[in-house]
Amino acid sequence: MKPLTPPRERVLKFAVSWLLGGLFLWAGSLKILDPKEFATSVANYRLVPYPLINLVAITVPWVEVVAGLFLVLQRWVRASALVMTGMTAAFFVFIVSALARGLNIECGCFGTVGGHNIGLSNLVIDSAMLAMALWLSGGTRHAR
């Protein structure tokens, strides 16, 4: 297979980082706007120790926003993609665990947008974001 020529790869990386960064910015902002709602979403998974639920709900959206901002601004691309890889991988575990236990809860992934119960579509979206983050964090040629 012919490898992508560097300029083309750069354009694609740029596009993917805008898409992924934008998604993270959007997801994080929605949660920041309604911390109580997000804390309920976190609690519903019944995976985070009870006293820590609020702290997770307070901090996780801001890590999403900061990482998203770095990616959109094309600064520390690999580092922010690494953070996103870790986060989407953790979300993957949460979603799979909720599906395996048959929990009838909202995903809480993009605030209450969608509003439907957690399902395979959440897993597909998360996997796609995980793949994008992995790809952006893996390349060495344009590492800064």
Place this chain on the structure above:
Amino acid sequence: MRSSLQQALLIVLLGLGLGVLFNAASPKGIPFITPPKAPLNPEELITLEQAKEVWQAGATFFLDARAPADFAAGHIANAFNLPADAFEEHWPRIAPMLSVDAPLVIYCDGEECELSHRLKDKLGQAGYRKVKILHNGWTLWHKAGLATQSGSGP
């Protein structure tokens, strides 16, 4: 690679710091440590002794609020499974059996289990008022050597 990892750590720390600062300043901020749950209201609880009596009398429905797999592994004899986490899915199967004024006992398992309370709220919304919770029900019941069953049927 090493510097990317350091930068990633910085991004995480920056996010944590901003989150804490923003929450402290925001009017919509929430307590950093999740406040303890409201204490159990004794009026909505039933003791094991009372539960045993109403179970023997046979006029009270017992509802198991746990997930179907836990229910199948063992439950109070003659109890029905109405998982609090999948209420909407299971309710149509259970509802025709229960009149609105039927006395109900609901239970889950463990001191921390909230499923009974969530189920009670949902039943309350559906108009059911005579609902009692047997706190830590499954553990108490089967440790006391009272009648149990396994499998997915009642």
